Amino acid sequence: MNAPVATVALQAKDFKSDYKPVWCPGCGDYSVLTAINKALATLALRPENVAIVSGIGCSSRIPAYTTCYGFHGVHGRALPAATGLKVARPELTVLVASGDGDGYSIGGNHFLHACRRNVDLTYIVMDNHVYGMTKGQPSPTTEPDWSSKLAPGGTGVREFHPLVIALASGANFIARAFSGDPNGCAALIAEAVRHPGFSFIEVLSPCVTFRPEQRAWKEAAHPAPVAPTDDPGRAARRLMTDDGFNIGVLYKGSRPPYSAGASKAGRVEDLEKAFRL
Ligand SMILES: Cc1ncc(C[n+]2csc(CCOP(=O)(O)OP(=O)(O)O)c2C)c(N)n1
Ligand code: SF4
Secondary structure: OOOOEOOOOOOHHHHEOOOOOOOOOOOOHHHHHHHHHHHHHHOOEOHHHEEEEEOOOOHHHHHHHEOOEEEEOOOOOHHHHHHHHHHHOOOOEEEEEEEHHHHHHHOHHHHHHHHHHOOOOEEEEEEOOOEOOOOOEOOOOOOOOOOOOOOOOOOOOOOOOHHHHHHHHOOOEEEEEEOOOHHHHHHHHHHHHHOOOOEEEEEEOOOOOOOHHHHHHHHHOEEOOOOOEOOHHHHHHHHHOOOOOEEEEEEEOOOOOOOHHHOOOOOHHHHHHHHOO
16 A cells, blocks of 8 residues: 555545445445445555456446545456556555455456465455346355255365465465444455455455355354454465364565565656657
8 A cells, every 4th residue: 555645634434435325225335435434544545546456247337436546347357457457556556356256257257367376456256146237147166055046056176265265376365254233344354455465365255146145154254263364375385274164364475575666667658758759
């Protein structure tokens, strides 16, 4: 985070746009929106110094509901758009909003390389283990035995483990949050924004329409019983044996973030000069 901060303290409501969310009543994404707005107010940022980039899905509607700059792009392509934006405009605080379909399926390749590049972004994935917007298809994080009209008897395919993949690919900060605890979620988002480099937060955010049984996540979510580690080996062991409901910061690394100025490819201004007609 390196954007100028507000001289007059703003409140979470100052980050809320006039658009009324069209999410189903009870959708977890309402609380994630509240948490993002709280985190931005806690960080004393101003809406004009923040950009929220997303792909497509119910969760990807977030940018329209804030007063920050927003880019609601193409399905699965939020990370490359956000990476370009952050490299060209490093003074902006850039948040990326996604879903498990958008971010791990069509956007899965970009996820690996965003972790590896370590550009200073905060990636918030609202995971409901289903494609909500397109009416309930299984996603990469859907349990293999989840039976639905579209996948009777389940897919039989093992789940993708986003946190392990993020660690193996080089993410510098890895956390899990729960939308049912918006204050805790806001605190984790603020910590992720403050942490330099690529920060990944998996937010368990129930889809009450296609996965009504996820309302029980309230009982399942619990604070991670261990302090964050900076040791990738220890983090890997913890994440591989994780029950999927440990909430908190699970890995905090110290890899220096990508800097366009330090790259042999040259600074963005030099590249722009070279391409000027
Ligand atoms: C190229 C392309 N393929 C497919 C779609 C259809 N589509 C829109 S949203 C979506 C899945 C969204 O699921 P997820 O990211 O989990 O978000 P949720 O709606 O659950 O929040 C799909 C497949 C699309 N818009 N563009
Ligand atoms: S379909 Fe699911 S994810 Fe989409 S708005 Fe409704 S509850 Fe939320």
